[in-house]
Amino acid sequence: MKFLYSDTQDYVDPGYDFLNDRNSPGRERYWSDVYAHELMEAVPYDGLLVAMSAVRQASGVASTKVRYSTREEQRMLRDGARKFLRYDGPRFKDAMLMGDCGAFAYVDHPVPAYAPDEVVEFYTEGGFTHGVSPDHIIFDCDLNNPPEQAVDDAVRQRYAITLANAEAFLGLVRREGMPFEPIGPVQGWSPKSMAEAAYRLERMGYQYLAIGGLVPLKVAAIKAVLSAIRERILPDTKIHLLGFAKADNIHEFTGFGITSFDSTSPLIRAFKDEKANYYSEGPDGKLAYYTAIRIPQAIENTRLMQGIKRGMFSAEDLHRRERKALGELRAFDQGASTVAATLDAVMDYHQFLVRGDGTGAEQQDKGLDKTAALVQRTLEHQPWKDCGCDVCRKIGVEVIIFRSSNRNKRRGFHNLGVYHRHLQRTLGEAA
Numbered sequence: 404m405k406f407l408y409s410d411t412q413d414y415v416d417p418g419y420d421f422l423n424d425r426n427s428p429g430r431e432r433y434w435s436d437v438y439a440h441e442l443m444e445a446v447p448y449d450g451l452l453v454a455m456s457a458v459r460q461a462s463g464v465a466s467t468k469v470r471y472s473t474r475e476e477q478r479m480l481r482d483g484a485r486k487f488l489r490y491d492g493p494r495f496k497d498a499m500l501m502g503d504c505g506a507f508a509y510v511d512h513p514v515p516a517y518a519p520d521e522v523v524e525f526y527t528e529g530g531f532t533h534g535v536s537p538d539h540i541i542f543d544c545d546l547n548n549p550p551e552q553a554v555d556d557a558v559r560q561r562y563a564i565t566l567a568n569a570e571a572f573l574g575l576v577r578r579e580g581m582p583f584e585p586i587g588p589v590q591g592w593s594p595k596s597m598a599e600a601a602y603r604l605e606r607m608g609y610q611y612l613a614i615g616g617l618v619p620l621k622v623a624a625i626k627a628v629l630s631a632i633r634e635r636i637l638p639d640t641k642i643h644l645l646g647f648a649k650a651d652n653i654h655e656f657t658g659f660g661i662t663s664f665d666s667t668s669p670l671i672r673a674f675k676d677e678k679a680n681y682y683s684e685g686p687d688g689k690l691a692y693y694t695a696i697r698i699p700q701a702i703e704n705t706r707l708m709q710g711i712k713r714g715m716f717s718a719e720d721l722h723r724r725e726r727k728a729l730g731e732l733r734a735f736d737q738g739a740s741t742v743a744a745t746l747d748a749v750m751d752y753h754q755f756l757v758r759g760d761g762t763g764a765e766q767q768d769k770g771l772d773k774t775a776a777l778v779q780r781t782l783e784h785q786p787w788k789d790c791g792c793d794v795c796r797k798i799g800v801e802v803i804i805f806r807s808s809n810r811n812k813r814r815g816f817h818n819l820g821v822y823h824r825h826l827q828r829t830l831g832e833a834a
């Protein structure tokens with residue numbers, strides 16, 4: 404089973420100065436920076452997925468979340484996505500480079516933001532190895548399998564558009580001489596309707612299907628959908644799971660003949676999750692998670708800056724506590740401080756992130772106690788010392804500090820690496 408990471412322009416400054424929190428001299432965004440597959444010797448994924456909506460602004464759709472500048476888009480299409488992502492050369496020659504439309508970006512729009520011919524041209528110019536036909540997300544999945552007449556017009560329309568697009572898309576790809584492998588997207592309002600869509604896509608000629616709309620579904624519902632689809636299609640037809648949020652439960656889906664899936668969650672959790680920020684593989688072979696230690700830069704933290712402006716605390720005092728927390732943690736890493744002293748210093752600074760948030764003192768104390776317990780666990784286990792990945796070996800304790808994107812993204816890269824290794828190991832055992 405192949406794990407694809409969906410690119411969200413995640414790169415770091417390889418020469419970042421962690422002691423002074425400064426970029427390397429003369430650093431230019433993107434040009435000086437490195438992607439995870441450049442920074443890490445063991446590439447932490449089997450392929451990349453690029454959403455068209457992240458690259459190109461769709462005409463008439465205000466809500467697409469474009470991340471690329473126009474110049475970056477032009478360069479990607481001129482040089483090819485592989486070269487743009489620096490995912491070329493012999494190391495990556497067999498790696499997948501999948502394109503999809505990023506249907507979430509235009510989910511509120513009556514029709515998909517891009518027409519099949521525009522999408523085929525985009526994938527072809529970008530040099531993608533695989534491309535998903537433009538689909539339209541259907542969110543509600545009713546496990547009771549209501550008949551077509553019982554669902555909303557809008558839902559039926561999305562179903563019909565996705566299938567009609569797929570037919571036009573496949574015709575265009577064939578006419579171009581199959582410059583990439585076309586993937587048929589499955590959308591539906593129930594397991595049965597999704598199975599029917601999968602069957603129709605297969606009849607059109609698709610040998611690779613992508614299942615969308617799984618994001619809000621629980622594990623049991625996803626299993627119901629996959630069972631229904633598998634019963635209806637040929638055993639050789641390949642399945643990709645789009646934007647799979649349950650990546651950590653992937654071992655529960657090994658029986659469904661999944662060829663590939665994409666996810667961003669190991670990276671995102673490094674800085675978005677409340678407590679599971681650092682991945683580790685426990686002695687039992689299961690994934691274990693640690694909280695990162697939050698020592699934000701006072702000058703970059705809105706709450707702290709507001710507190711300073713309102714005179715709740717002084718900038719100098721805060722800065723002194725911030726330095727003390729960092730210093731104590733680094734000393735601890737070197738064996739020159741204790742868990743208790745480090746925890747004290749960290750929480751002494753951390754309390755200012757909570758104070759003045761409008762909740763009562765009792766609530767705040769409870770929250771702080773919880774955080775202290777999680778931080779203590781991280782300190783006691785020192786998981787960064789057990790990891791041999793390129794990030795942890797190079798920056799050591801800095802990887803566990805929740806502070807600046809250069810640390811937070813590197814922790815995300817580490818998570819991708821742990822996750823990918825775990826996947827290969829457990830699925831190797833399952834096979």
Ligand SMILES: [Zn+2]
Nearest residue numbers: 790792795817
């Ligand atoms: Zn690591």
